[in-house]
Amino acid sequence: MQHFMLRLDRGLARRRWFVLGAWVAALAVAIPFAAHQTDHLTGGGFGVPGSQSAQVASLVGQQFGEAGRAKLAAVLVSRPGAPAAAVRTALERVRAAAGAAPDVLVAPGALRRAAAQAGAPTIVVPLATSVDDVRSTDVARDLRDRLDIDHQSGPVQVHLIGQGALWAGLQDVSKRNLAKAETTGFPIVLLILLAIFGSLAAAALPLTLGIVSVLITGAVIYALSRVTDMSVFTTNMASMVGIGVAVDYSLFVLARYREEVRSGVSPDRARGIALATSGVAVTFSGLTVMASLAGLFLVNTTALRSMAMGAIVVVAVAVLASATLLPVLLRLIGHRAYARGRVFGAVREAARSRTPRRRGSTHPDAPRDGFWAAWTVRVTKRPALSASLAAAVLIALALPALGLKTTDGALRQFSKNEETRVGFEAAAKIIGRGASSSFKVVVPAAQAGAARAVLARDPEVRSVAQPVASRDGTRALLIATPRHDGESDQAKAAVGRIRAELPRALVGGNSATLRDFDNLVSGSMWKIVLFVLGLSFVVLLVLLRSVVLPLKAVVMNLLSVGAAYGVLKLVFGTVDTITPPLILAVVFGLSMDYEVFLLTRIRERYAATGDTRRAVAEGLGSSARTITSAALIMASVFLVFVGTGVPSIRQLGLGNAVAVLVDATLVRLVLVPAAMELLGKWNWWLPKPLARILPRGSFETLPQNV
Numbered sequence: 001m002q003h004f005m006l007r008l009d010r011g012l013a014r015r016r017w018f019v020l021g022a023w024v025a026a027l028a029v030a031i032p033f034a035a036h037q038t039d040h041l042t043g044g045g046f047g048v049p050g051s052q053s054a055q056v057a058s059l060v061g062q063q064f065g066e067a068g069r070a071k072l073a074a075v076l077v078s079r080p081g082a083p084a085a086a087v088r089t090a091l092e093r094v095r096a097a098a099g100a101a102p103d104v105l106v107a108p109g110a111l112r113r114a115a116a117q118a119g120a121p122t123i124v125v126p127l128a129t130s131v132d133d134v135r136s137t138d139v140a141r142d143l144r145d146r147l148d149i150d151h152q153s154g155p156v157q158v159h160l161i162g163q164g165a166l167w168a169g170l171q172d173v174s175k176r177n178l179a180k181a182e183t184t185g186f187p188i189v190l191l192i193l194l195a196i197f198g199s200l201a202a203a204a205l206p207l208t209l210g211i212v213s214v215l216i217t218g219a220v221i222y223a224l225s226r227v228t229d230m231s232v233f234t235t236n237m238a239s240m241v242g243i244g245v246a247v248d249y250s251l252f253v254l255a256r257y258r259e260e261v262r263s264g265v266s267p268d269r270a271r272g273i274a275l276a277t278s279g280v281a282v283t284f285s286g287l288t289v290m291a292s293l294a295g296l297f298l299v300n301t302t303a304l305r306s307m308a309m310g311a312i313v314v315v316a317v318a319v320l321a322s323a324t325l326l327p328v329l330l331r332l333i334g335h336r337a338y339a340r341g342r343v344f345g346a347v348r349e350a351a352r353s354r355t356p357r358r359r360g361s362t363h364p365d366a367p368r369d370g371f372w373a374a375w376t377v378r379v380t381k382r383p384a385l386s387a388s389l390a391a392a393v394l395i396a397l398a399l400p401a402l403g404l405k406t407t408d409g410a411l412r413q414f415s416k417n418e419e420t421r422v423g424f425e426a427a428a429k430i431i432g433r434g435a436s437s438s439f440k441v442v443v444p445a446a447q448a449g450a451a452r453a454v455l456a457r458d459p460e461v462r463s464v465a466q467p468v469a470s471r472d473g474t475r476a477l478l479i480a481t482p483r484h485d486g487e488s489d490q491a492k493a494a495v496g497r498i499r500a501e502l503p504r505a506l507v508g509g510n511s512a513t514l515r516d517f518d519n520l521v522s523g524s525m526w527k528i529v530l531f532v533l534g535l536s537f538v539v540l541l542v543l544l545r546s547v548v549l550p551l552k553a554v555v556m557n558l559l560s561v562g563a564a565y566g567v568l569k570l571v572f573g574t575v576d577t578i579t580p581p582l583i584l585a586v587v588f589g590l591s592m593d594y595e596v597f598l599l600t601r602i603r604e605r606y607a608a609t610g611d612t613r614r615a616v617a618e619g620l621g622s623s624a625r626t627i628t629s630a631a632l633i634m635a636s637v638f639l640v641f642v643g644t645g646v647p648s649i650r651q652l653g654l655g656n657a658v659a660v661l662v663d664a665t666l667v668r669l670v671l672v673p674a675a676m677e678l679l680g681k682w683n684w685w686l687p688k689p690l691a692r693i694l695p696r697g698s699f700e701t702l703p704q705n706v
Helices: 002-014 016-034 052-063 084-100 108-116 136-147 163-197 200-227 234-262 267-298 302-337 342-353 371-381 383-403 419-431 445-457 489-501 510-544 548-572 579-609 612-644 647-684 688-693
Strands: 071-078 122-129 156-161 405-407 439-444 461-464 475-482 506-509 574-576
Touching: 002 016, 002 267, 002 302, 016 200, 016 302, 052 439, 052 475, 052 506, 052 510, 071 084, 071 136, 071 163, 071 419, 084 108, 084 122, 084 136, 084 156, 108 122, 122 136, 122 419, 136 156, 136 163, 156 163, 156 419, 163 200, 163 234, 163 419, 163 612, 200 234, 200 302, 234 267, 234 302, 234 579, 234 612, 234 647, 267 302, 267 510, 267 579, 302 579, 371 383, 371 612, 371 647, 383 548, 383 647, 405 510, 439 445, 439 489, 439 510, 445 461, 445 475, 445 489, 475 489, 489 506, 489 510, 506 510, 510 548, 510 579, 548 574, 548 579, 548 647, 574 579, 574 647, 579 612, 579 647, 612 647
Parallel strands: 405 574
Antiparallel strands: 071 122, 071 156, 439 475, 439 506, 461 475
16 A cells, blocks of 8 residues: 555656646536535435334325325514515415425415414415425425525515425525534634644645535535435535544645655655555545444434435545645645744744753754653553543543433424524414424224224324325325424324324324434444444454454543533433434544554554553654644534534534544543553554464555665
């Protein structure tokens, strides 16, 4: 792999303008599509193939005609003193929008009844659709555009309600939040990079790769959304992971390049070394992140799989950009990639003049950054105490996770002031909170009467419609309206009761779909855990040629994930169902970056010295600054999404930020050196049969003949 990277560097040098042109062309093509990446994302993706809810959805569409069509409604909310003429104007807007949009219309009787209520503060106008709940998201999005809901003014505001309307509104909110996160996140990352490199040119390189990776991935998401279902959360997930990963990967390569140049190596040679060492590690880490995210495909649901796909794509683009675009840009900007800018150089010299030199140092450029070596000495001097304190903090953070509960749904993604939530709450006061969703129960035709009686007795059921016969006459559909909204715990609990009391029935609807999704994800967590643990262990076993170090890494990563879950419990109480598996996959994948860069350097120093303490000190001293800088950038990006995202994205951002920070500090800087000091030569234990078959390799040292 290192030989390949060296050949790649030489090839890039010869064809740098072609490579640069190819990336510019790809970016030019991607930008217009990336601008519309949210247009075809679906609010669905929570269906569970083979579940009762999925069977009901299929049967309703095939056998029950209009009875299975989605419910949508327009909600007119008037300000105090709004004239009747304004209400009539708003009704005309609704009629015109529904008349122009496909698959939806306003019945004439509904308009007359609405006009008669012109003095009421809230009016609900039912809309008749010819689509199911899944396709109703597209209908609602079309209506939102025609009504220009996000830019309304005047005494009467028009809102849309229904399951499709919730997800359509969430698409708009996610799009706005994504733009806000990116415009906030990139400047923050630039400031951190400026502090790290002291040069605007050098700082701009990782930032450029981050922007390129996110934009190209946005175009890929747009293309994928045209041929398959992609969750509305995919873009935020891809951007959150992509910004951090792309910047981190280029940071590792750039840091190694600058290190080699400052040690006296020529820029051309330094670029090749950086690619053959850190570039290989970046590629390896990126593949590991993608493989870890692929573990989410073990859960057969579109929501998780599409979010995993978006993250996998952006990581792949980031790895490709770090291996091809970054070396070309390094060559083009020349010495500015490793020289400090004038302003930062002056600041550094001023600070240096006030700082006494180390004893024994006479050269003005003599290194003074022995902090990490001194830190390692302090940690390894009392390894049992250091490890115990760090583990105690992590366990204390993780303990609340024992009571972690999950939920899901669209309504709770909106703040109380969001337009969609305002419309829902206004309508709920008139038609009830459960009117926008319903229980759909399919039973044998002969049992329709008895089943209707069971539904009517349930405390959560507000009303039950008359049975509707299927086209073939063998089944009946019962539609019941819950007292609470379809995403509530009460409605989901009712699904369980109804299924228990009607064992021959199939229970579907939004509440049943969410309950089935919850059960699927919680029941699949063990598969995801085994996959990512096994992957991490095997990868590190091959890389480090040790059985003990991979086991230690897996345990420490679990502590980091546990700490993230515990903080989420303390902050949010209940988290989205998709949050725990996503954090697990992302954190285990990203932690491999720091694991690879730190432990491979320690391994190399141990091979050279045979002294574990010295190897840890030297390995940590040479990699800690880069690792902590990368972790700071990654955590900063995640925290930006905490401040700008909907609840599910805020949870992902906070959980990932906590995990990355504790991994890069308590784990890498305390637990790893302390545990390695305690284990001594056991760190490197490898059974002889494994030693014979495992490949030998290194990311940080070039082969002798290179």
